Amino acid sequence: MKKSSLTAFWMILPAILVISVIAFFPLFETFYDSFYSLSLRPGSVKRFVGLMNYERLMRDPRFLADLKHTVFFTVVSVSFETILGTLMALVVHQKFPLRGLVRASMLVPWAIPTAISSQMWRWMFHDQFGVVSKFWERLGIIKPGTPVLGTPGLAMWAIIFVDVWKTTPFMAILILAALQVIPEELYEAARIDGANAIQRFFKVTVPLILPTIGVALIFRTLDALRVFDVVYVMTRGAVETETLAVYNRHVLMDRAFTGSWFGYGSAISVAIFIIISVFAVIYMRSLKLKFD
Amino acid sequence: MKKLYVILALALVTVMAFSIKITMTSGGVGKELEVLKKQIAMFEQIYPNIKVEIIPMPDSSTQRHDLYVTYFAAQQTDPDVLMLDVIWPAEFAPFLEDLTKYKDYFALDRFLPGTVKSVTVNGKIVAIPWFTDAGLLYYRKDLLKKYGYDHPPRTWDELVEMAQKISKAEGIEGFVWQGAKYEGLVCDFTEYLWSFGGDVLDDHGKVIIDKNDAAVKALQFMKDLIYKYKISPEGVTTYMEEDARRIFQNGKAVFMRNWPYAWSLLNSDDSPVKGKVGVEPLPAGPGGRRAATLGGWVLGINKYSPKAEKDAAIKLIRFLTSYHQQLYKAVNAGQNPTRKFVYQDSSLAEAAPFMVKLFDVFINALPRPRVANYTDVSDIIQRYAHAVLTNQMSSQEAVKKMASELRFTLGQ
Numbered sequence: 001m002k003k004s005s006l007t008a009f010w011m012i013l014p015a016i017l018v019i020s021v022i023a024f025f026p027l028f029e030t031f032y033d034s035f036y037s038l039s040l041r042p043g044s045v046k047r048f049v050g051l052m053n054y055e056r057l058m059r060d061p062r063f064l065a066d067l068k069h070t071v072f073f074t075v076v077s078v079s080f081e082t083i084l085g086t087l088m089a090l091v092v093h094q095k096f097p098l099r100g101l102v103r104a105s106m107l108v109p110w111a112i113p114t115a116i117s118s119q120m121w122r123w124m125f126h127d128q129f130g131v132v133s134k135f136w137e138r139l140g141i142i143k144p145g146t147p148v149l150g151t152p153g154l155a156m157w158a159i160i161f162v163d164v165w166k167t168t169p170f171m172a173i174l175i176l177a178a179l180q181v182i183p184e185e186l187y188e189a190a191r192i193d194g195a196n197a198i199q200r201f202f203k204v205t206v207p208l209i210l211p212t213i214g215v216a217l218i219f220r221t222l223d224a225l226r227v228f229d230v231v232y233v234m235t236r237g238a239v240e241t242e243t244l245a246v247y248n249r250h251v252l253m254d255r256a257f258t259g260s261w262f263g264y265g266s267a268i269s270v271a272i273f274i275i276i277s278v279f280a281v282i283y284m285r286s287l288k289l290k291f292d
Numbered sequence: 293m294k295k296l297y298v299i300l301a302l303a304l305v306t307v308m309a310f311s312i313k314i315t316m317t318s319g320g321v322g323k324e325l326e327v328l329k330k331q332i333a334m335f336e337q338i339y340p341n342i343k344v345e346i347i348p349m350p351d352s353s354t355q356r357h358d359l360y361v362t363y364f365a366a367q368q369t370d371p372d373v374l375m376l377d378v379i380w381p382a383e384f385a386p387f388l389e390d391l392t393k394y395k396d397y398f399a400l401d402r403f404l405p406g407t408v409k410s411v412t413v414n415g416k417i418v419a420i421p422w423f424t425d426a427g428l429l430y431y432r433k434d435l436l437k438k439y440g441y442d443h444p445p446r447t448w449d450e451l452v453e454m455a456q457k458i459s460k461a462e463g464i465e466g467f468v469w470q471g472a473k474y475e476g477l478v479c480d481f482t483e484y485l486w487s488f489g490g491d492v493l494d495d496h497g498k499v500i501i502d503k504n505d506a507a508v509k510a511l512q513f514m515k516d517l518i519y520k521y522k523i524s525p526e527g528v529t530t531y532m533e534e535d536a537r538r539i540f541q542n543g544k545a546v547f548m549r550n551w552p553y554a555w556s557l558l559n560s561d562d563s564p565v566k567g568k569v570g571v572e573p574l575p576a577g578p579g580g581r582r583a584a585t586l587g588g589w590v591l592g593i594n595k596y597s598p599k600a601e602k603d604a605a606i607k608l609i610r611f612l613t614s615y616h617q618q619l620y621k622a623v624n625a626g627q628n629p630t631r632k633f634v635y636q637d638s639s640l641a642e643a644a645p646f647m648v649k650l651f652d653v654f655i656n657a658l659p660r661p662r663v664a665n666y667t668d669v670s671d672i673i674q675r676y677a678h679a680v681l682t683n684q685m686s687s688q689e690a691v692k693k694m695a696s697e698l699r700f701t702l703g704q
Contacts, residue, residue, distance in 0.1 A: 004659060040365045041386060127527030127538055150472075150529035150682055237676050238529075240472035250671060253358045257383060258665035259701075 027273075033266035039259040055266035062247060063268065067275075070243040073156065074279075077163045081220055082213065084164065085171025092172070110169040118233035121162045121272075123235075125149050138157040152239040159241055162230055167223070171216050178212035179205070181268045214287040221279045226272055246271050311320045312604045313343045314597075316373035318357075327625040335611045345373050357667070358383060359685045363594075372597040372605045377485060378410045378425075378588045379475075381418050382664045389593035389602060390419040398610055399631075407630045410659050411590050418592055420613050423621060425587030428650065428655035430540060430548040430558065434571040435462065446511065448487070451547060451575050454522040458546045461511050466523025468536040469549040471514070473678040476532055478660060478670050479585040481677050484510035484599035486658055487577030492669070492698070493661045499704055502695035511575075511687035518681065529681045541565055549574065551587060555646055556626040571646045573653045579616060588630070606657045628654060634664065636663035665701060672697045 038046040057063050092103050109117065125148040134144055136142045182205065183268040190200045225254045227247040231237060237246040252265035302589060318328050334342045349356045357380065364372070364387040376384065391398070398420050400408055407421035429451075431444050439458050445451035455466030470476035485491065490506025491501060501507045517524040527535075533550055537557065540548040543564045548554070558569045576582045591612065593605045595607045611617060618629040623643040632655070634640060661669050676690040676697075685693075698704075 040361075044365075105551075124534065127525060127530065130543065145526055147525075147527035147530045150527065152682060152684060235530075238475050239682050239684070253361050254667035254671060255665065256361045257386065258668065 030266045030269050030273075033263050034270045036263040037260045038258045038262045038264055039255075039257060044260065047260075049263065053264045054271075055270060056264065056268055062242075063244070063271075065240070066242050066244050066247045069156065069241060070225060070227070070245075073160060073163075073227060073243060073277075074221055075169075076161045078217065078220045078224050080160070080164045081168050081171045082217060084168045085215070085216070086140035086175055086209075088168060089175035089179055093176060106169050109166045110173075112166075113230040114166065115233055117166060118162060118230045121158075121165075122149065122234050125158055126170050150239060155235050155239045156241050159230055159234055162234070163224070163227070166230075167220060171220065174212055174216040174219075175209055175290075177207040180230065182208050210287060214283055217287075218280050218283055221283070222276050225276050225279070244268060248272070293452050311341045311343055312600055313345060314318065314373060314601050314604045314608065315345045315347055315356045315371040316605075316608065317347045317349050317371050317375045317662065319349060319351075319375070323625045327621055330614060331617055331620065334440060338611070339604075339607060342607065346606060346615075349375070354378050358684075361418075367596050369594070369596045369598060369601075370416065372594050372601045373608055374419075374592045374594060376419055376420070376590050376592050377588055377662055378407070378421075378586060379666050379670070380411050381411050381590065381592070381664060382662055384592070385413040385416070385418050385664070387595050389595050389597075391417045391420065391593070391606075394606060397606070398613060401628050402632055404632060405590065406655065406657050406659060407590075410586065410662065411592075413662075417579055419590040420592075421592045422589050423612055423618070423627035424630050424654055424657070425551045425553075425585040425628060426650075426653050427549055427574055427587075428441055428478060428552060428584065428653065429572045429574045430550055431544075431570050431572065432546050435546055436570075440535060443545075444570060445575045448484075448575045448577055452517070452521050452523060453547050456521060460469075462546075464543070465525050465539060465545040466514050466521075467517060467547040467549075468489050468524060468531060468534060468539050469528060470532055470543045471518075471524075471528040471678075471681050472530050472532050472535075473674050473675075474532060476674050477671060477677055479587065481510065481514070481673060482658070482660055483549075483574055483585050484514055484577070484585050486583035487574070487579070487581050488513070489577065489579040491700075493613070493663070493675070497661075497663060499695055499698045499702060501698065502691050507691045507694070508687045511677060511690060514677075515680055515683075515687065521682075531680065552628055552647065553626060555644065571650065573650065584653050584657045586659045588628070663702065668701045669698060672701065 034248050035048060035050060036046050037049045037052070038044065043122075047231075088106065092099065092106065096102075121132075124130050127133055127145055127147040127150075130148070133142070133146070133148055136147075136148070137144050142148065142154070146154070149155045186204050187200055190204050195203060226245045228249065229245050231241055231246055232249070235241045237243070248268045249267055251261050251268060255261040255265070298692050319325060320558045325346070328346065332346065336342065336344065338603075349359065356377070360376075360380070364384065374384075374388070381388070392415075393396050395417060397403075400417065400420070403421055404424060407424050408417075411417055411419040411421060429444070436444065436454065439454070439461070441454055445454055451467065458464075459466035461475050470480050480493065485501075485507055487507040488510045489502065490504055490510065491509045491629065492501050518528060520528055533554075536545075536548050536550055537554050540550075540554075540556055541563055555569075555571060557563065559566050572585055573582045593602055593609070595603065612621075613630065615631055615634060618631050619637055619640060621627050622629050622634065622640055626644060628647055631636065635648055635654075647654075660666065663669060671693055676685065676694045679685040680687050680690045
């Protein structure tokens, strides 16, 4: 090893150690625990059970139902966020008065902690005082007196609505960054070649922001698949809105000291991890992303 | 300069050697925290060598639960004094200091028997009851009088009849309660269950919820309140305590099931229903039984705390649960005493007359199932009861599934 790279190695060593301790160790521990039957109760016995937790998972109707809810939530909310986020980015990329102010204020929903904004939305969906409920009643979307968060089907859409409201700005800001680095010359060249606005958008803009959209999609999908706070605050998983993370909290926290469920809870975590990886691979393949 | 530092450091070490700092978890907002801070100041005056630091907890009981799980799993030595929901002692017993030998020091025989039962796990005292709660029926005195009723409802049937008549004529809701999927739903459900003559577990912890038809009838009744008698809004399936209270306080409902805390808020100066509210025990079911769920909070000591801090913690708990401090808390924070004799104090009768009037409710309040995996039991009841209330399942099917999942969870 050259002297300079040796110095470099010593300099990144602390970072590597920190990352191993805070990221890799818990990840490894979770994998490891998922093959055991154990409890956090002091003096309890840890027993190796192989793949039993995973077999049980496949037969757990609650896990399977929650998987369905989670995937539905993810696909719908991330689709809306991507489309709306792209549109939003294109709008604020244009030059107009007070653009800086609009760009900053656009981020407000993203900046409010989810637990707080979800509580706020819970009140807005209230059947008696809720401003959104009243608005939807006027529009004839719901019957008067319908509790949005207590109605199967409707409740999930309300949660998706809140998630889209919250994270579209995040999508927009990432895509805006991609738009800003597209060199103006490319558009000029396209114009000289006789391309119209639509052609310029699909032939120049889209291919150049696609990698960013891909990265943003992975971020968002990853977040959506482990969604917890918005669901937990708004419905606590009632009326078919329970997601995997909400179930996982129940198994890990409510049963931490009783029974031997900690391994099972770890298996749920690993399952979420695997599902996220599957989504990530699909995105990378279909968008031909390269990370190097 | 250097000398000064040395002296300062020495002084600090000396002070630290003679004084003990203990930490205590508590509710983090409003009057509750304010009153506790004043009580701590009084305590520190009596015990100048003990310093108490308050760790405010989140508002939600579930979040507090999860915080304790992480504390205990990590075997943390802090906090020393733990404020615990009345449903947790059995679950957290392995992490709580055994206080059985201090029974007389805390004068536990002078406490409400139900609250003492709730802190007794396998014959051991693991915490001391701090303040208690019970489900109550709030009603609009003025409206009942206006429609010619000379007494509040004594049975559920009476309540339905009154609520139907008054709510129709006034154009408001009849009866609001807690029907969202959370712990509050279990409290409401068990009250109906008991008043209809059933129970979740028997005295030996065996599941008996499906042994008679009380559970089916209770669930059906709760559902009928919404869809058949139409006295509760459909939205009740999303209501927690505060949702119900806001509706009632705005004069938009005739009856409300809630905890004692609502009383002082309903009678505050800016309340539209100030002076118009009465409070009674919850009505009786067909069997004639009136039942209230026992709530409240207890104080335990962290088993992993150092010895000296445990000793200081015991003193603090005795101070906070003493006659005078319970009275102070009841008068100033509106939280119900756990000591029987406080209810006979004239200053309590003046500050919170309903507490004295409803002493029978507080002394007879029934605990939710006292098992170590209560949170699991609660989760099962919540899911199936809520499925019935939101028309996803019949009450017969729900009780059948509840029973079989409860048996599985409890290993029966």
